[in-house]
Amino acid sequence: xxxxxxMIEALGRIAVGIGDDAALLEGGLVAAADMLVEGTHFDRRxxxxxxxxxxxxxxxxxxxxxxxxxxxxxxxxxxLPEGYGEVAELAAGxxxxxVPLVGGDxxxxxxxVVSVAVLGRAERPALRSGGRPGDRLVVTGELGGxxxxxxxxxxxxxxxxxxxxxxxxxxxIDISDGIARDxxxxxxxxxxxxxxxxxxxxxxxGATLEQAAAxxxxxxxxxxxxxxxxxPVPVTEVxxxxxxxxxxxxxxxxxPVELQxxxxxx
Amino acid sequence: xxxxxxMIEALGRIAVGIGDDAALLEGGLVAAADMLVEGTHFDRRxxxxxxxxxxxxxxxxxxxxxxxxxxxxxxxxxxLPEGYGEVAELAAGxxxxxVPLVGGDxxxxxxxVVSVAVLGRAERPALRSGGRPGDRLVVTGELGGxxxxxxxxxxxxxxxxxxxxxxxxxxxIDISDGIARDxxxxxxxxxxxxxxxxxxxxxxxGATLEQAAAxxxxxxxxxxxxxxxxxPVPVTEVxxxxxxxxxxxxxxxxxPVELQxxxxxx
Numbered sequence: 001x002x003x004x005x006x007m008i009e010a011l012g013r014i015a016v017g018i019g020d021d022a023a024l025l026e027g028g029l030v031a032a033a034d035m036l037v038e039g040t041h042f043d044r045r046x047x048x049x050x051x052x053x054x055x056x057x058x059x060x061x062x063x064x065x066x067x068x069x070x071x072x073x074x075x076x077x078x079x080l081p082e083g084y085g086e087v088a089e090l091a092a093g094x095x096x097x098x099v100p101l102v103g104g105d106x107x108x109x110x111x112x113v114v115s116v117a118v119l120g121r122a123e124r125p126a127l128r129s130g131g132r133p134g135d136r137l138v139v140t141g142e143l144g145g146x147x148x149x150x151x152x153x154x155x156x157x158x159x160x161x162x163x164x165x166x167x168x169x170x171x172x173i174d175i176s177d178g179i180a181r182d183x184x185x186x187x188x189x190x191x192x193x194x195x196x197x198x199x200x201x202x203x204x205x206g207a208t209l210e211q212a213a214a215x216x217x218x219x220x221x222x223x224x225x226x227x228x229x230x231x232p233v234p235v236t237e238v239x240x241x242x243x244x245x246x247x248x249x250x251x252x253x254x255x256p257v258e259l260q261x262x263x264x265x266x
Numbered sequence: 267x268x269x270x271x272x273m274i275e276a277l278g279r280i281a282v283g284i285g286d287d288a289a290l291l292e293g294g295l296v297a298a299a300d301m302l303v304e305g306t307h308f309d310r311r312x313x314x315x316x317x318x319x320x321x322x323x324x325x326x327x328x329x330x331x332x333x334x335x336x337x338x339x340x341x342x343x344x345x346l347p348e349g350y351g352e353v354a355e356l357a358a359g360x361x362x363x364x365v366p367l368v369g370g371d372x373x374x375x376x377x378x379v380v381s382v383a384v385l386g387r388a389e390r391p392a393l394r395s396g397g398r399p400g401d402r403l404v405v406t407g408e409l410g411g412x413x414x415x416x417x418x419x420x421x422x423x424x425x426x427x428x429x430x431x432x433x434x435x436x437x438x439i440d441i442s443d444g445i446a447r448d449x450x451x452x453x454x455x456x457x458x459x460x461x462x463x464x465x466x467x468x469x470x471x472g473a474t475l476e477q478a479a480a481x482x483x484x485x486x487x488x489x490x491x492x493x494x495x496x497x498p499v500p501v502t503e504v505x506x507x508x509x510x511x512x513x514x515x516x517x518x519x520x521x522p523v524e525l526q527x528x529x530x531x532x
Binding site for chain 1: 295301338377381
């Protein structure tokens with residue numbers, strides 16, 4: 001079985017833009033897509049239709065936030081099991097973040113599928129790839145809250161924070177698969193190593209340190225700030241970029257530790 | 267069970283743009299999305315991965331053609347069954363029409379799902395809603411070939427024809443669910459009746475008249491041309507718009523007939 005990374009690379013061989021949070025197009029346009037599938041990403045017994053729609057939209061809007069982009073609109077294609085009757089509630093959730101839903105498709109599917117694409121515009125897009133050794137790593141908000149809630153807590157995409165951070169960050173990514181994994185992605189794109197001090201993570205109330213480090217779908221932002229640059233919004237400093245590669249996780253005593261990020265294909 | 271139309275209306279209540287082939291955005295941007303699901307839209311035993319990808323892209327590009335738009339890029343989210351190993355072939359098919367695939371998502375799914383969104387630009391977008399009584403109805407290419415092939419024949423989206431027709435057409439739609447159904451949609455959007463003479467349909471080789479009238483996925487274009495306007499590309503005149511509503515199908519003797527369009531939710 002291919003890992004998610006290997007699949008992204010298989011797609012990426014013929015694609016431009018895959019590998020960052022969103023594709024950067026002409027004229028400052030940015031576009032991204034995310035798909036949620038019942039059984040893989042949500043359980044209809046635990047999350048209602050409005051919550052599923054809101055979550056699907058949030059995942060996409062978080063990609064815009066990570067680029068420092070302003071979303072323009074969403075498109076949503078819905079795969080619906082026979083007898084499914086909550087399209088209006090799903091659509092209400094998709095629109096819950098105030099970004100207009102302008103089109104889509106409705107088809108029959110064995111499981112509920114919510115596939116969303118987002119279009120936005122960025123004056124100064126932040127990529128994953130601009131980080132340099134010495135940059136400070138900072139995160140917005142708190143981590144692990146989604147894992148602690150069983151992935152049912154409301155998600156608020158960090159759009160305003162993303163725009164503000166994009167003005168100063170050398171690199172940025174949204175934390176969708178746990179900071180351990182996403183710090184590694186930012187490092188790989190930037191040709192650096194991410195050093196993350198677990199003792200400094202802003203652990204959400206009720207979450208464990210492991211959930212804060214490796215739980216998915218928090219949709220907070222991880223940004224690299226150059227030496228001397230202040231953060232324009234409240235953030236927590238959690239580490240730095242250094243020479244090297246990969247991610248180095250340090251426990252509160254400063255010793256390296258191993259943690260697995262969340263990979264749905266693993 | 268809701269009909270597809272009722273579902274589109276449920277979505278449309280809170281959406282701008284749903285109901286035309288693509289949503290018209292600021293600055294002449296147009297965007298659309300289509301989703302293909304294994305078992306509903308294709309059978310992996312009859313269509314290979316490259317063919318599935320090409321078909322999914324074509325469905326989206328046909329929406330651009332129907333607006334007279336130039337596609338800029340595609341985004342593709344893929345739902346992959348466990349053990350699926352043909353992502354590169356799918357991606358090659360998605361790129362087969364020459365429009366760059368710039369991003370997307372890869373997730374685990376019980377059935378293969380190929381969800382595509384397209385972004386384009388139209389200088390003079392053609393909508394479904396501009397038709398007037400007296401306009402001639404014309405179609406590109408031939409109809410029924412997809413139904414006759416079991417939906418495995420290659421699809422070529424009519425992009426150049428769409429751009430050319432958009433310069434003169436009062437209304438346009440792509441024929442995805444059979445001309446009987448799509449002529450009714452164009453009529454509804456334009457506040458007219460579509461009168462289609464079945465004896466004039468350009469029936470594809472090997473197809474029946476019923477397949478030409480009600481078979482899906484031909485992805486040809488149906489345009490309304492004002493009195494006196496010549497068609498800039500080869501087309502077949504198949505009827506006209508009149509006062510009234512709905513679609514009136516006439517048999518070769520000029521008598522009204524009933525035909526059911528293809529509705530996957532019926």
